[in-house]
Each structure stands twice: as C-alpha cells, then as structure tokens.
Amino acid sequence: MRDQVQSLLGGAPARLVIDLDAIAHNIGVLQRHAGDAMVMAVVKGDAYGHGLVPSARAALRGGAHWLGVAQLQEALDLRAAGITAPVLSWLHAPGVDFGKAIEAGIDIGVPAVWEIDAVAAAARRTGRTARVQLKVDTGLARNGAFGPDWPLLVEAAQRHTADGTLKVTGVFTHFAFADLPHHPTVQAQQLRFADAVRDCERAGFDLEVRHMSNSAATLMTPQAAWDMVRPGLAVYGLSPAPDIGGSSRFDLIPAMTMSANATVTKRVPPGQGVSYCHTYVTSRETTLVDVPCGYADGVPRAASSKGPVLIGGKRFTIAGRVCMDQFVVDVGDLPVQAGDEVVLFGSGADGGPTAQDWAEVTDTISYEIVARTSSRLPRIYRGEQ
Structure with missing residues (x-):
C-alpha cells in the first residue's frame, strides 16, 4: 500500500492528507452554534493551507451558505471551478480590476471611499450593478472605515446606490478579542457595530447580511451572530481559543x-x-x-x-x-x-x-x-x- 501511495504521489517524500468529511462535520458544528444565522466558510489563504476548491466544496456540502476570501483572485478561482455560491472578497489594493468581480457576481467588501468609488467606476464600465458590503472598524484598527471615515463611506455608498451603480448588500466588522469572550472590547465592539448597522438602515440600504463573528465568537459569543457568522480556523477543526479548550472541547475534527x-x-x-x-x-x-x-x-x-x-x-x-x-x-x-x-x-x-x-x-x-x-x-x- 505504501508503494502504491508513493507511486500516485510521484515519489513525493512528504505530503498533506486532508479529511473533507471533517470539514463538512465542522461546518455542522458551527451551524449549531450559529442558530438561525447563516454560515460563511472562510477559505482564504488556500483554505488555510487545506486547498481552496476542495475545501470550499466540502464546506458547502456541510451546509455553509457563503464563502469568504481575502483576495479577489481567490474568489475568481472559486468561480472558475464552477462554484456558484455567494462569495465575499474583502482585501483589495488600488489598481485591482473590480470589473471581473462584478461580472462574476462576487460581493466586494469596501472599507474606504476610494475603494467604493473605484467599484462604482467599474460598475459603470461593465454596465452592471455591483454588490458591495461596507466594512466598519469597530476597534481592531485594521481594515475597515474608522471614526469620521465611516459616515463618509456611508454617504458615498448612498450616492452610488442612488444612481444604480451599487447595491449595498451587507455590513460587517471583525473582533479583536473574540478568543477572550469576557474581554470588555467584545461587548464594546458589538455596541459599535449595532450603531453602524443602524447607520446603514437609516441610509436606506436593503441589507441582506450583517456579520461580525469569527470562529471564536461563533463558538462562544452567540449573541453576536446577527444574520451570518464568518468562521475560518474552526472550519478546519482547530480550536480558535486553545486556552479555553482544544478541538475536542468544541467537537471539532482537525482536517x-x-x-x-x-x-x-x-x-x-x-x-x-x-x-x-x-x-x-x-x-x-x-x-x-x-x-x-x-x-x-x-x-x-x-x-x-x-x-x-x-x-x-x-x-x-x-x-x-x-x-x-x-x-x-x-x-x-x-x-x-x-x-x-x-x-x-x-x-x-x-x-x-x-x-x-x-x-x-x-x-x-x-x-x-x-x-x-x-x-x-x-x-x-x-x-x-
């Protein structure tokens, strides 16, 4: 058997074995924690090293509703593989071709006015309405509109929505201390996010999804589930809070x-x-x-x-x-x-x-x-x- 495996691998001296059933199982666990909220399986970074397309398909088989990636090329690779599930891409630098994302029906996460303007320009060129989700920085101080930049982003979204170039489909943020569920920032970020959601609703956006929970929050902060949770590490069976418990503590299977x-x-x-x-x-x-x-x-x-x-x-x-x-x-x-x-x-x-x-x-x-x-x-x- 060992010789047969080596033959199939072309003599490769080392390898990774990925259990797709474990990924599907883990999605089921996360869905139980999420309750009525949908699950977005984050498959960025080649699905955390597990393989983008096979892992995405296993996650969808396990019940995931959405897929999430950081970079646009990852989203386009999913579409090229024939995956039609909703996909969100959220980390882009100036110069990216948003037209490809719009034509592929990919939701685009936008954290700044320059980016939403670039998406709107691409939408006008393609003649199609772009789907965007606004990202607000509620305290991580990383990607996302922070402080006075947030109302400017909402205003820009209103302007582009009014002329039909954009549809704001969602709003999202990211926790800083979700693996420490009793840390004061966890509650503070939920309150700030609730304010941002109200800002979007007052602006007239017909939101499909509101989401902020990563793996740790999905497993330990159910009140933050909103419409959708966005786990990454736990999809692959690893504990996002090892100081609280390992994989088995959360019924996760490392893949x-x-x-x-x-x-x-x-x-x-x-x-x-x-x-x-x-x-x-x-x-x-x-x-x-x-x-x-x-x-x-x-x-x-x-x-x-x-x-x-x-x-x-x-x-x-x-x-x-x-x-x-x-x-x-x-x-x-x-x-x-x-x-x-x-x-x-x-x-x-x-x-x-x-x-x-x-x-x-x-x-x-x-x-x-x-x-x-x-x-x-x-x-x-x-x-x-």
Whole structure:
C-alpha cells in the first residue's frame, strides 16, 4: 500500500492528507452554534493551507451558505471551478480590476471611499450593478472605515446606490478579542457595530447580511451572530481559543495531517553532533532518522530541537536544527527503516502531535502552522468530493 501511495504521489517524500468529511462535520458544528444565522466558510489563504476548491466544496456540502476570501483572485478561482455560491472578497489594493468581480457576481467588501468609488467606476464600465458590503472598524484598527471615515463611506455608498451603480448588500466588522469572550472590547465592539448597522438602515440600504463573528465568537459569543457568522480556523477543526479548550472541547475534527517517509536511518555513537552547528549531540549509541521535510515545506525552523513527531506509534522530538528540506529525529533503539511514516501533526486521535502542539513549541498559533504549509507538498483528499 505504501508503494502504491508513493507511486500516485510521484515519489513525493512528504505530503498533506486532508479529511473533507471533517470539514463538512465542522461546518455542522458551527451551524449549531450559529442558530438561525447563516454560515460563511472562510477559505482564504488556500483554505488555510487545506486547498481552496476542495475545501470550499466540502464546506458547502456541510451546509455553509457563503464563502469568504481575502483576495479577489481567490474568489475568481472559486468561480472558475464552477462554484456558484455567494462569495465575499474583502482585501483589495488600488489598481485591482473590480470589473471581473462584478461580472462574476462576487460581493466586494469596501472599507474606504476610494475603494467604493473605484467599484462604482467599474460598475459603470461593465454596465452592471455591483454588490458591495461596507466594512466598519469597530476597534481592531485594521481594515475597515474608522471614526469620521465611516459616515463618509456611508454617504458615498448612498450616492452610488442612488444612481444604480451599487447595491449595498451587507455590513460587517471583525473582533479583536473574540478568543477572550469576557474581554470588555467584545461587548464594546458589538455596541459599535449595532450603531453602524443602524447607520446603514437609516441610509436606506436593503441589507441582506450583517456579520461580525469569527470562529471564536461563533463558538462562544452567540449573541453576536446577527444574520451570518464568518468562521475560518474552526472550519478546519482547530480550536480558535486553545486556552479555553482544544478541538475536542468544541467537537471539532482537525482536517489536516502532515507526514513524510524516512529516507535514511543510521546508528551513531555517543557524542555525535546532529545537523547544522551540532546544536544537538547524542548522549549514547542511538538511531538517527532523516525526515525529508523542512522549512521549504512549511516546517518552522523555530521547531529545531522542539518539534514533536510520531514514529512507530511513539512520540519523539526533532534533534537539532530544521533544514530547508529535512530534519533529524533521535529514536533511540526503536527499529525504524527507510520508508517508515513520520507524522508531524494530525488529529491527535492516535496520540500523535497536533498543529496546536507545534504552535505551542514554536510560540505561534495553529493558524500559522497549517497556513504556512508549502505548495510543493501534494494534497491527498479523503472523504466525499
């Protein structure tokens, strides 16, 4: 079986296995938390490294109503794949071709007057009405109209709506502390968003959706659901609030497993330095295993002498520095041979490490661990497609 898999992968030494049924399951969990609100599955960043189109289809199969992306090309790729579900794209720089989005029926998130003016100009060129959603900054101080810029954005939207170039379909914002549901900003941002919604309603916009909840808010702040929730990380089974609970605490199933096949094993004496600069030195005669996966594949170099792996049903830690294409594991006297599987992270159901485990040892978040996985790693999809 191992040889068959390797043949299908063209001999690729490492890979990602994506459980599409897990993604569909996680959408169901999020929908239960959302109540009557719709679910927008965020599939930006190649679906957090899981693969844009297969993950989007799995999310829709699980019951998602909308898809969300950061960049316009991601939305266009969904349309090119034949996906007709509503899509929102919300992060754009000057010079983007909004005409393509309008022709593809993509909702465009607009945080500033320059952008809504550019969308309106593109709508006039195409001869079609653009669908836009206004983004208000309620305290994250990132993308979105803030303070006095917000009424200016609403006024510009009114002007372009009046001449038929735009339809304002929604209003949205983003939490700063949703993973700490009792933080005072959570309530404060809800109040500011409610004011922004009223501003839009007074302006006469026929809003289809109002949304602010990310994964953490969807799971822990149900009163912020409005018409739709907008989870990202939780779609892929990872906990957005690990200090409160892991994936199983929220009934989420991690969808990604990263693994490789050992290339070389060797017995070495005590006192042998391992990998660059010999930051790890063996304490006794032992077996070293070379794993063909490194920072070019998304393995953090910060995981040197820290990253956990599963080999032969037992957990070990990387020995020495992570290199561009490989790292080494000291397995003691465990019998390991070339071709044996090394699991970097997965669901954890087998006792192996998870993306959260990797995040903790490298002082980052699980979002980064999965999203940084390289495109040179083949994705194998399991479950209904």
